[in-house]
Every structure is written in C-alpha cells, then in structure tokens.
Amino acid sequence: MAELSYRDAVAYGIAQEMRRDPHLVMLGEDIGAAGGVFKTTVGLLDEFGPDRIRDTPISEQAILGAAMGAAMTGIPVIAEIMFSDFLAVCWDIVANQMAKSRYMTGGQVSIPVVIRTLNGGGSRFGAQHSQSVENWCMMIPGLKVVAPSTPADVVGLMAASVRDPDPVVFFEHKSLLAGKAEVPDGELVDELGTARVVREGTDCTIAALALMVPRALEAAERLAGDGISAEVIDVRSLVPLDTQALLGSVGKTSHFYTVEENPRLCGWGAELASIVADEAFWDLDGPVIRITTPHIPLPAAEALEDMSLPSVDRIYETVRKTLA
Amino acid sequence: MSTEVHDPGAYDYSQRPARLPVDVDHSNKDLAIPLQDRVEMYELQQVLRQFEKRAYDLFMQNLVKGTSHLSLGMEAVAAGFGLALRPDDYSFATYRGHAHTIARGAALGPVMAELLGRENGILKGKGGSMHLTSVEHGMMGSYAIIGAHLTIANGAAWAAQLRGTDQVAVAFFGDGTTNIGAFHEALNFAAIWDLPVVFVCENNLYMEYTPIDVVSAVPNPAADRGPAYGLDGIVVDGNDADAVFHVASQAVARARAGDGPSLIEAVTYRHGGHSRADPGKYRPADEVEAWLERDPIPMYHQRLLELGVPEGDLAAIQQSVAGRVEDATEFAKGGSPPGEEHLFTDVWAAGGSAWRN
C-alpha cells in the first residue's frame, strides 16, 4: 500500500496500462513535456516517449477525431480534454461520431477510446471552467461514463476504461486532485458499472458522485450525531449504472437522496430518481429528494461558488429536515 | 452607412454567370497509365453511374426512404482514387458516399439493400444511405456531419504511422466543408504530424443550394487554403478519371513514403440536385448544360476508343454492369425489413445495448 494523491493516481493508472499494452497511446494539449495543465500526466513522456505521449495543438476536434480514427483502426487511445467544458467544442466527435459509429455500421467498428477530462467546480474558475457535465454524456446512447472519487478508484477505473472496447468518458475532479489516500500495491483493475456503498446506514440512502462523495460522507457523519443513519453510495459509473446497488439500498432505508454537482435540470440524479420512483415506489417512505447546484451558470467569486455547489451543510440540513 | 439598395434578384443564384467546366485535356491520354487500369476505371464509372441511376429510380418509387445524395456526374473522382488505393488503405467519405463505398469493392447488393432499409443491407439497415461502411474493404465510413471525418481520417493515418505500415488514409469531402473549423484543424494536425493522409475536396461548386464562391474568401475553396498549412494547392479536373488517378497516385505515393499529407481539389459537378428529388433550380441553365456536355463517362469512353479499345468491349462492359445492377436490385428487394431483434444490438462491443444491471 502506498499513499497517492488523486492527481498522481491519474498518471499512475495510465502508466499501469501503458506498460501492459505497448500499443496504447495518449494525446492532448500540454500533456507531454509540461506534464499536464493539472500535472496529472507528469513522468509519462519520460517513460513512454513522444510517440506514445503526444502533445497536440489546441484543436479539440482534431484530438478526438484522431483518437477515434486510430481506435477504429486498431490502436487504443487515451485522449485528454483539458477542461470538460471544452467537450462542447468537440461534441460532434463525442456524441455523433464515437457514440454512434458501432450501431450505425451494424457493428463493424469498435472505438476503444478513453476521453479523460477535468471536471467540476470549487476552483473559482467561473462558468466556463467549472462545470460538471457528466449528464451531457450520460444522455447519449453509446457512451460509457465514469467519475471516480478516490485515488484507488482513479487507478482501477482507468484500467477498466482503457480495457473496455467502447468509448468511455472519464471525469477527473479538479477539486479532488490534491487529496491523498491509500492505493493497493500491484495491478489494480476495477469494473465499470459498479457502485460502492462507502458508508452503511439504515435510515436513508444518499447517492453521490465525485466531489460530492466526501461531502455526503461528512454530512452523514454529522447526521449520525443526530441519530440518523445515512447510507452513502458512491455511484462511480453512470453508464453502465449499478441500479441494483441503488434499489437494494433504498429497499433497506426507504428514503432516497441524490447529491449532484450539476445544475438542476436533467442532472444525473434525475434519472436515478426516476428509476427509484418506478421500481422502488412501494419501498419509499418519503419523496425522493435531489440536492443539486441551482439552475444557474456557476459564478466565480469564492463566496458565490460556495453558495452554489451542494455543501456539507446543505446536504446535512436537507436530510435532517426532510427525514424528521 | 451603406447606401446600397437591397436587390432580391441578386440572391437568385440561377441568374448568376455560369461557372463552366474546363475543356478536356487530351494530353491526359498520354499519361503513363496501363490500359488495363483504364478499362477498370471505365467499368467502375459505369458501375457507379448505373447503380446510382437505379438508386434514384428506386427513390422515386418510394422504395428508398429518407434521403440519398448521389454522385452522378462526379464518378471520375471515386474511380480514379479507387484504383490508386491499395486494399489495405482507408477511405472516409461523406453522406455522398455510395460511390466511394462501391469503388473500394463493397458488393452492390448489400449496398442497395441498405438504401432500401433491408435486413440484408451492408449495415443491417441501421445506418442507411448516409453511413455506408465496409471495413473489410478499408471503407471506414460515411459521415453525415460536415467536417468530422477529416479529423478521423487523421487518426487512421496516425495508426498506420504508429504501426509502421505504409497504409494511407483518404478523406473525401465537399467544397462546403472547407468552411468548417474541423477542416482547418485537420489540415494543420496532419501537417505537423506528417500523417499519411490525402484530403480530397470534391468541389462540385455548390454546398447544398448555395454556390461555394458566394461563401468562400478565395476562389478555390480547398486548394487556396492549402498553403496556410504548408500544403500545395493541387487542383485537378475531377471529370477526368486519368487526371484524378494521376494526382491520386502521386499523393498516395508521397504519403506511403512518409512525406506527409496532401490536399487535392477535384473540380466537378453533380448532374442532379443536392439530395432526394432536389431539381437543382438554383443553378444557371447554361451552367448545367455545359457540365452535362462535359460528362466524365462519354468523354472517357471516347478516350478508350482512341486508345484502341474496341467499341464492342466497352459495350460488353456496359451490359454486364447493367446485369449486376439488376441483380443488386433484386437482392435488395428480396430482403426483409430488419426484425426487432436488431434494434438493441451493436450499441456496445459486447453486442447489446444494456446501460444498467
């Protein structure tokens, strides 16, 4: 066991896979010589060389197009999109091309691409560099969507994503980069489509993702002080979605909450809420409640951004009030 | 403040001066192209012409649903490149991709069946006319969002470069495509990585219904942009298969040798409208007439006669092609509509479409 930051876990996980598969390549802006704008790819150029770790121009369509074309002709690719907000610039390649090519061609092509991208708020970057856009990807048939919350999950889910023959969008959270935790030694390979119960409880289920997981855990700790036993589930993978884990938990607790960093409308939690309402209605003892960022562009000022994102206080207060 | 009076007539493109085809360059007869290859290009053009005429008929009979974009009049480009490529090279086309798919060797029956939305279609009916693909023939797809596939072709070329094979990727696209960002990103990207890719603009002078010169800053929308990316601006008569084959062979050889990408603008014209049953009324009548006169196929027929191929041989080719198109039509009409079992397959590599457990 070694302690690793989430930031270092990214390069660690990529290196594990590049050592395993000599064909795997990565491309993106400033990922090589500079080690990444967020220093998530430090050391990779040195170990794997410029043919496998390639710096690109600021051409997001060209980056993802190249990733797709190489992947469909037999070379697996990891592509970095520096900020997830920039997916809007190359959305055609993601949503229209990568996601649909296998289906449209009757199964003739495979697109083994991992799109890594830095996601989420808390950095005071304002509305164009802070969004949580997992839901943009979740709604497109043909994309898999992953968002780890711990260094070990970064490594294990990175391996699972790289080894998956379908396009995977891999969201790394900017505000989790500095956090450290134990990562088991040896090869780490996780499984897409599996949620994890990160705190067991009996009174309510709180489903959270990425940065919202530690916040939900802290809120659960405080709720425990009030005699409320909250179960916290790290959803980890939105597509495929581990509905069994969610429904099983609601069957036990009878109350369901989501904590989402995205703005309100059509956030990932809305789909979970709908599934729980459809399939666990008779298990529920109260309304399904979504705790989200309000439906506004994210503001830059520290004070305003902190009011926007679901905070430990807001999670705690919401659950306490609605469960009482 | 502008004092210009708004003149609605200025926007009736059919009243603009015609943009006429270049004269046939008879010296192309002397290009060092083996006669056998020329006969093959003739046959291929016949296949493309007769196949697409039939596709149009079937569309008018409401057997082809949705849309279709034909390359009638533009066959020389697909034929010239079809012959210049090796079986393991990669092609990427637009929604106007019937010709490029067939030129790589895809069987006519499954292609026709795809247009008819049948289970025996080359894409099992899931893609349709705009997405023809035949990976086994190196035809890596037809892409219906302008620009994307130029960047994707770069990726196929990159893969060849990484593997150290000397395969080449070719991307075909229209004149209108030169005004979207992906075109410019792709050219720069290919140039800086020295990718073995050939970008082929089929300049048929119109985007959908708007003449390309009305919306482009330069007269040759592709070739004039090349120098910005360190690429020569090559313009070729896209109605002369020999001329196309010649520049295609040079560009492909350059890519194979590791000398990087090329950009070719093949000037041509579509005989029909943009898609479906579009009559193309936005084009000057004398322009259409002049280009119909400059039809690539009769011109090539004449050239082969001059090169000593007997008329009887050419007639026999035409006839056997007619038979193949007939067979393809029967094959397609004989296919059943895809069953429900196809709806949920091929989303994921594992075969299905499950997004949850």
Ligand SMILES: Cc1ncc(C[n+]2csc(CCOP(=O)(O)OP(=O)(O)O)c2C)c(N)n1
């Ligand atoms: C991004 C995008 N914008 C617009 C369209 C609609 N559209 C389809 S074909 C076409 C014209 C393209 O013209 P050109 O590139 O010259 O190709 P051609 O059809 O003449 O072969 C347009 C505008 C599209 N498919 N994709």
Ligand SMILES: [Mg+2]
């Ligand atoms: Mg055009």
